[in-house]
Amino acid sequence: MSQYKELINEGMWKNNPALVQLLGLCPLLAVTSTITNALGLGLATMMVLIGSNVTISAVRNWVPKDIRIPVFVMIIAAFVTIIQLLMNAYTFGLYQSLGIFIPLIVTNCAIIGRAEAYASKNPVHLSAFDGLMMGAGFMVVLVVLGAMRELIGQGTLFDGADLLLGPWASVLRIEVFSFDNQFLLAILPPGAFLGLGLLIAAKNVIDAQIKSKQITSPEAEKGPRARVTSLT
């Protein structure tokens, strides 16, 4: 059980692909202008990650070391194609608004990074769970960033959720406040860089606070160091 706990901790916080590994920044920065886009791409990435982790882990003993990278890339590409066709069929609006970033999941380093670092060395069930947790960690950051940018940029949340979840979801749209003018910076790419920077800073602050709380038993006071050189 502790292995699963460790994987949850790794994926969601300690080794989060977006906040710590800083992998897959291209989709992270490009499509997080609304929660819907972020959630759509996050789900797609998670599906691909689980599928590729499982497959790679299953074939890991039969793939020669020398050609493993091309094999991994082909497996990932196959899963991305599946996801792309599925999105084309069932969530066409979202498929159009995400555009090139769905096929670009192939080049997301977070996925090949997990394939190389985890799935090619571990059994299937653990790899599947790792894919789920890494994908979830990535998706949470995408969604939080998307929420920040959507809220500041156009004052809404879940705008266009019906593209992803079907017609009923249009009731999810919340207009928090309405502007006469959109705050374009938050929607444009610079807003994503600023937002991600602030999220990473927030994570570091929380980490520092946890660390300062953990030190409950301070080390015994050492005597003052003798200075052997004199000042001036």
Add this chain to the structure above:
Amino acid sequence: MKLTMASSPHNHSHKSLNTLMLTVIAACIPGFIAQVIFFGTGVVIQLVLALITVSVAEATIMKMRKRPTFQTLKDGSAWLTGVLLALSIPPLAPWWIIVIGCLFSIVIVKQLYGGLGFNLFNPAMAAYVLLLISFPVQMTAWLPVSDLLGNSIDFSQQLGVIFTDFTATGFSVDQLRVGIDGMTMATPLDTVKTDIAHGLTASESMQSPLFNEWVGKGWGWVNLGFLIGGLYLIKSKVINWHIPVSLIVTLAVCSGIGYIASPGTEAGIVFHLFSGATMFAAFFIATDPVSAATTNKGRLIYGAIIGLLIYLIRTFGGFPDAVAFAVILLNMAVPLIDYYTQPRTYGHGVKK
């Protein structure tokens, strides 16, 4: 007697930070007065708003960082940022424009990078770019000079426009921008650019009532005001001559070459030097001691490339003026420029 050993430089200017910053603010006064005369007292309102916002933002961040609040505020660097930003935005822009700009410049551009002396970018210009790309409509709504206005507006009406978007008599900024002849007027740079895009020649475009012969009405005086202020700064040794001179010379040479090559689509040297924010940029923006190059040779290169970029973006780019973009781009290049222009240390590295 105790002898202390300090590292070089041993002879330095004895001006305090506070004096430096206040001198720069004082040098803005001629240009500021010209702006008030030609573009109305809205500038004063923007200035007050900016000073309040930067003071509050700086004080709050200093409290959060557990640093001395009033000492830092007193050095005047935040106020200077506020003044520069207030002078660069349209005088009748809504109040939240200047507030957002000041908050961004102080909190994000300056303090998150470590405060005065550590900011990579010129805070006022980074905030200007933020505002320009976020709110293009409000940020380009310059009124024509006041004697061309169809509806003249007094101080209380300008106050109304800034805070409620409308004057007491119900005019919005867009309606106010309509001149005597019923045409909406833009800035001189914008007018020439649009007209050339529509197939007019530059000299035809300058027949518009916005212009006096070669420069935009009012804009020439504003630039002259900043030129006077800038010369005073050089004389009082607050800034070095390198950056303004190389910037202005490069811009003049480029626009001169352009005018000789294509007199139909180029507006000439005087137009470029006195119609936009050229003088303001050369003496007040590009010379920011923190984000500009620090060696004399580096300063010449820095100013020259800013001048070149201003000309290129004004002539071929999408925006009518280019000061903020040029300065921000060169701020990024400063570490490189400084690296390659390090002066030779006395006694070291002599070529034999």
